[in-house]
Amino acid sequence: MSQVNQASPHARITGAVYLLYFVAAISAQVLITQRFTASGKAINLFANGLYIALTFLLYRMFQPVSRTISLIAALFSLAGCVAMIAAQWRLVGLQLSPLIFFGPFCILLGYLILRSTFIPRPLGALLILAGLAWVIYLLPGLPKAVLVAIQALGIIAEMLLMLWLVTKGVPKEQWRAQRAANALALAQIRLENCARQTGQALEQTPPRTDLQRVYQQGKDLQSDWTPRYLERFPDRLDAAMGYVFSVENAAAAACG
Numbered sequence: 001m002s003q004v005n006q007a008s009p010h011a012r013i014t015g016a017v018y019l020l021y022f023v024a025a026i027s028a029q030v031l032i033t034q035r036f037t038a039s040g041k042a043i044n045l046f047a048n049g050l051y052i053a054l055t056f057l058l059y060r061m062f063q064p065v066s067r068t069i070s071l072i073a074a075l076f077s078l079a080g081c082v083a084m085i086a087a088q089w090r091l092v093g094l095q096l097s098p099l100i101f102f103g104p105f106c107i108l109l110g111y112l113i114l115r116s117t118f119i120p121r122p123l124g125a126l127l128i129l130a131g132l133a134w135v136i137y138l139l140p141g142l143p144k145a146v147l148v149a150i151q152a153l154g155i156i157a158e159m160l161l162m163l164w165l166v167t168k169g170v171p172k173e174q175w176r177a178q179r180a181a182n183a184l185a186l187a188q189i190r191l192e193n194c195a196r197q198t199g200q201a202l203e204q205t206p207p208r209t210d211l212q213r214v215y216q217q218g219k220d221l222q223s224d225w226t227p228r229y230l231e232r233f234p235d236r237l238d239a240a241m242g243y244v245f246s247v248e249n250a251a252a253a254a255c256g
Contacts, residue, residue, distance in 0.1 A: 009118070009175040014057040015165030021050040022162065044088055048081050055081070061170065062112040064179035073108035076101045099134045106131030106157065113161075117227045118174040123161050130157035177230035180240045184225045187247040191215060194255040210250040218243055 024047035032040035059074040080101030087095055106127050113124030133150040136142070195202050195211055202215040230236055 009061045009170045009172065010057065011061065011165050011170035011175075014054065014061060015162055015167075015169070017050055017054045017057060018158075018162035019166055021047055021054060022159065024050060041088060045085065048085050048088075052078065052081050058109065061175075062109075062116065064175060064182045065112045065116045066182075069108055069112060073105050073112065076105040076108065080105060097138060099138055103131045103134035103138075106134060106154070117178050117231070118170045119161075119164065123157075123164060126153075126157045126160065130154045173234055174227070174231050176237060177234070178227040180230050180237050180244075181225055181227040183244045184240055187244040188218065190251050191218070191247050194251040197255050200254075209254070211254055214243070214246045214250045217246065 024043050028040045028043040028047055030040075031037075031043060055074050055077040058077075059070050062070040062073075080098040083096045083101060084098040085091070087098065108131075110124040110127030110129075110131060113119045113127065114121050116124075130153050133153050137147060137150045191211065191214065192202070195215075198211070200209055200211050202212055204212045207213040207216050225240070230240060
């Protein structure tokens with residue numbers, strides 16, 4: 001069995017970590033409200049650790065959609081966790097609101113969901129709205145009712161995503177199909193860039209170089225490169241990833 005068929009998004013594990021985070025964060029707030037400050041701060045630190053783990057899990061889950069945007073979103077989330085820990089423990093003199101980072105994180109996460117084929121798009125739209133609301137939350141002078149509404153929207157958006165991951169998970173076939181389609185798109189870019197560097201015409205007939213031969217092979221697959229098609233015909237995943245492997249070998253030999 002190929003590597004792409006063995007891969008898994010670990011969606012329910014991600015959802016379980018998300019759930020543990022909510023339980024820990026809520027418990028910490030209750031303890032701090034009841035003046036058990038030391039215990040509340042300790043549990044808050046544990047909750048931040050869970051959110052850091054969640055960040056890495058979400059990054060892995062959404063890599064097939066866009067590795068770059070997933071990475072940027074993860075960096076915003078990690079920066080938000082660092083800012084939250086610094087604020088809770090007064091580690092630095094300059095205090096930055098974690099929402100400066102968590103707002104963009106929610107927006108980017110929502111965008112990734114909208115572009116994905118394995119999580120309902122309404123959840124993505126809701127997360128984008130929550131992210132925009134968190135940015136608005138930073139504006140001074142907002143009425144208390146608006147602040148409460150923004151907090152509720154942010155909590156509900158993330159909680160719905162958590163509940164979806166825990167109860168529904170992510171269909172492995174859809175996730176693997178999007179992963180393969182993204183790998184194919186990146187391989188095609190790598191092939192074209194290498195051809196430009198070496199001055200090779202990929203349309204050469206008959207093909208004379210490895211790059212040209214791999215390109216001709218890819219032309220037969222191009223109609224099959226959509227995530228929907230690969231999800232419908234999972235047996236094509238091996239052929240798709242075989243092409244990616246051929247591109248990497250040919251490009252490495254030609255361009256290093």
